[in-house]
Amino acid sequence: MQPGASIPPHVHLSQTEDFEILKEEGRFRLARCSHVARLGEVVHVPAGVPHRFRNALGSEVHLRATLRPALRTEELFERLFRLGTQGRVNRLGAPSPWATARLIHEFRDEFFYLAGVRVSIQRLLAGTRP
Numbered sequence: 001m002q003p004g005a006s007i008p009p010h011v012h013l014s015q016t017e018d019f020e021i022l023k024e025e026g027r028f029r030l031a032r033c034s035h036v037a038r039l040g041e042v043v044h045v046p047a048g049v050p051h052r053f054r055n056a057l058g059s060e061v062h063l064r065a066t067l068r069p070a071l072r073t074e075e076l077f078e079r080l081f082r083l084g085t086q087g088r089v090n091r092l093g094a095p096s097p098w099a100t101a102r103l104i105h106e107f108r109d110e111f112f113y114l115a116g117v118r119v120s121i122q123r124l125l126a127g128t129r130p
Helices: 073-085 097-106 120-124
Strands: 005-014 016-023 023-028 035-038 044-045 051-052 062-068 112-114
Touching: 016 035, 023 044, 035 044, 044 112, 073 097, 097 120, 112 120
Parallel strands: none
Antiparallel strands: 005 051, 005 112, 016 044, 016 062, 023 035, 023 051
């Protein structure tokens, strides 16, 4: 991750996520707890726990994120990166609300829902069953 980059607060409903720091350090927030993870450390995020990550350093941070069970997460990320290479994301890397709705509909179990907004509302806005 580039200096200043961040992953917004989100939640995975049925997947755990492990972040392994491969270079430098990262700042995490899990629910209401903040944590600085250093080189070699693994941060475990249980399913359903809101979390975010940011690079507060002036240099790149390298990390490996692993989601379990994987489900169709790889396919979801391929789709997101494809949207990015097509220039169909905003300056923060987020797709349009319409594209996001399609992703929620197609990747209901793998989608990383915004923390602070009820999942049922996000699914309803996406036109899928809550």
